[in-house]
Amino acid sequence: MIQLLRNxxxxxxxxxxxxxxxxxxxxxxxxxAIPPWVRYALTDGWLRTTKALAAALDARMIMGVNFAGGxxxxxxxxxxALLGGIGRR
Numbered sequence: 001m002i003q004l005l006r007n008x009x010x011x012x013x014x015x016x017x018x019x020x021x022x023x024x025x026x027x028x029x030x031x032x033a034i035p036p037w038v039r040y041a042l043t044d045g046w047l048r049t050t051k052a053l054a055a056a057l058d059a060r061m062i063m064g065v066n067f068a069g070g071x072x073x074x075x076x077x078x079x080x081a082l083l084g085g086i087g088r089r
Contacts, residue, residue, distance in 0.1 A: 002056050014057055018050065019064015027066055027074050028081040035069050042078065047085030060089055 005014055025039040034041075054061050063086070065078045 002053070005057055005059075009057075014059045015062060016054065016057070016059045017062040017064075019062070023064030023066050024068035025066075026078070027069070028078040030074065030077045035071065035074065037069055042081060044085065047081065051086045054086065054089070061086065 005016075008014065022040070025037055026042055027035065027038050028042050050061075053059070063082050065075050065082070067075055069075070
């Protein structure tokens with residue numbers, strides 16, 4: 001996959017977008033009940049893998065966060081986890 005993405009962005013650092021509609025059914029687990037719309041929980045392993053992908057490609061990332069749940073604490077926790085686990089680039 002890494003080589004395929006390198007081929008698609010030959011000579012340039014790619015920009016990878018992760019999220020879209022699927023971001024609306026994800027969350028970074030926080031204390032309390034799991035919201036009913038959650039289908040996928042982000043994990044430390046997922047963050048490590050995504051960070052490694054970005055590093056291997058020298059990629060800039062566009063990361064979606066969940067706004068659809070209408071719970072600002074969930075959105076904020078997810079954003080903090082992404083920034084802490086992957087970084088700002």
